[in-house]
Amino acid sequence: MTRRTDWAEYTSGPAGPGDGAYGAAAAPYETGPRAVDPSVDPADDGEVCRGDGEARHGGGRGRGGGGPRGRRRRERAGPSAEDGGVTSSSRAEKGEPPRDPVEQARAICLRLLTGTPRTRRQLADALRKREIPDEAAEEVLSRFEEVGLINDGAFAEAWVESRHHGRGLARRALARELRTKGVDATLIDAAVSQLDTGQEEETARELVARKLRATRGLDRDKRLRRLAGMLARKGYPEGLALRVVRQALEEEGEDTEGLGDEGF
Numbered sequence: 001m002t003r004r005t006d007w008a009e010y011t012s013g014p015a016g017p018g019d020g021a022y023g024a025a026a027a028p029y030e031t032g033p034r035a036v037d038p039s040v041d042p043a044d045d046g047e048v049c050r051g052d053g054e055a056r057h058g059g060g061r062g063r064g065g066g067g068p069r070g071r072r073r074r075e076r077a078g079p080s081a082e083d084g085g086v087t088s089s090s091r092a093e094k095g096e097p098p099r100d101p102v103e104q105a106r107a108i109c110l111r112l113l114t115g116t117p118r119t120r121r122q123l124a125d126a127l128r129k130r131e132i133p134d135e136a137a138e139e140v141l142s143r144f145e146e147v148g149l150i151n152d153g154a155f156a157e158a159w160v161e162s163r164h165h166g167r168g169l170a171r172r173a174l175a176r177e178l179r180t181k182g183v184d185a186t187l188i189d190a191a192v193s194q195l196d197t198g199q200e201e202e203t204a205r206e207l208v209a210r211k212l213r214a215t216r217g218l219d220r221d222k223r224l225r226r227l228a229g230m231l232a233r234k235g236y237p238e239g240l241a242l243r244v245v246r247q248a249l250e251e252e253g254e255d256t257e258g259l260g261d262e263g264f
Contacts, residue, residue: 100136101132101133101136102136102139102140104130104132104136105127105132105136105137105139105140105141106140108126108127108130108132109123109126109127109140109141109144109149112126113149117151117154117155117158118150118155119150119152119155119181119182119183120141120145120150120152120182121181121182121183122181122182123141123144123150124137124141124182125182127140127141152182152183152184152187153187153190153191155181155183156178156183156187156188156190156191157190157191157194159174159177159178159181159191160174160178160191160192160194160195161194163177164195164199164203167234168203168204168206168207168234169234169235170195170200170203170204170231170234170235170236170237171192171195171200171235172235172236172237173234173235174191174192174195174235175188175189175192176235178191178192197240200236200240201240201244204231204236204240204241204244205244205248207230207231207234208227208230208231208244208245208248209248211226211227211230212227212248212252215227216252220249220254220255223245223249223254224242224245224246224249227241227245227248228241228242228245231244231245
C-alpha cells in the first residue's frame with residue numbers, strides 16, 4: 001500500500017529562509033519494506049566528490065581545494081543540508097540570532113525520516129532530546145502528518161507485514177512492539193487484524209518444521225518445551241503452540257499421549 005502526496009505546495013514559488021525543506025523529503029510515504037534505499041545519499045546531485053574537498057564535474061581543471069577558486073566555491077556553498085544551517089557556535093561568533101526552532105525541528109525530522117519511516121512518537125522523542133520547544137515540535141509534527149510524511153497507520157501495517165513474514169511474529173508480539181513505538185491502540189488493532197488465526201497457525205507450523213530436526217535426539221518432553229517455548233517467545237498463544245508441536249511430533253512417530261497436559 002502506498003500513500004502519495006501532492007508536493008506542489010512545497011516545491012513551487014519563490015524560495016525564502018527555510019523554504020524547500022519539506023520538498024527535500026525523500027519521497028511520498030512508502031509502506032513496503034525498505035521503501036527508500038538508505039545507501040543512496042538524497043543530497044547527491046550527480047557531482048563526483050573528491051577527497052580533497054573539491055566537487056569536480058567532467059572537464060573541470062582545478063585540483064587544489066585550497067586555491068582561490070576552491071575557496072570561492074566553499075564560501076558560496078553555505079551551510080550543509082544535513083545540519084540544516086550554520087552551527088550555533090558559528091552564529092554566536094557572528095552575532096547572529098539563534099536558529100528558528102521550527103526550522104531546527106523540520107531539519108531533524110527530515111534527516112530521521114531519510115531511509116525509513118518513523119512514528120510520530122519516535123520523532124517527538126527525538127525532538128525532545130534535542131530540546132526543541134514543545135510548540136515548535138507540535139507545529140512540525142502536525143504539518144508532517146498533513147502531508148503524509150508521518151503516517152502511523154501505514155507504519156503499523158508495514159510493520160506487521162514485515163515482522164510476521166520475516167520473523168514469524170504473532171499478533172500479540174507485533175502489538176507489543178507497536179505499543180513501544182507509540183502507535184495508537186486503534187491503529188494497532190487495525191494493523192494486526194491483517195493476520196487471522198489460520199494465518200498464525202500456518203506460520204507456527206512452518207516455524208516448528210524448521211526447528212524440528214535440530215531437536216532430534218532429545219527426549220520427548222524436552223523437545224516439546226524447546227519448540228513450544230520458541231513459539232511462545234514469538235507471541236503465539238500457549239494452546240496453539242502446544243497443539244502445533246504435538247502434531248509435529250506425532251508425525252515423526254512420537255507418542256504424545258499426556259504430553260503437554262500440564263503446560264510448559
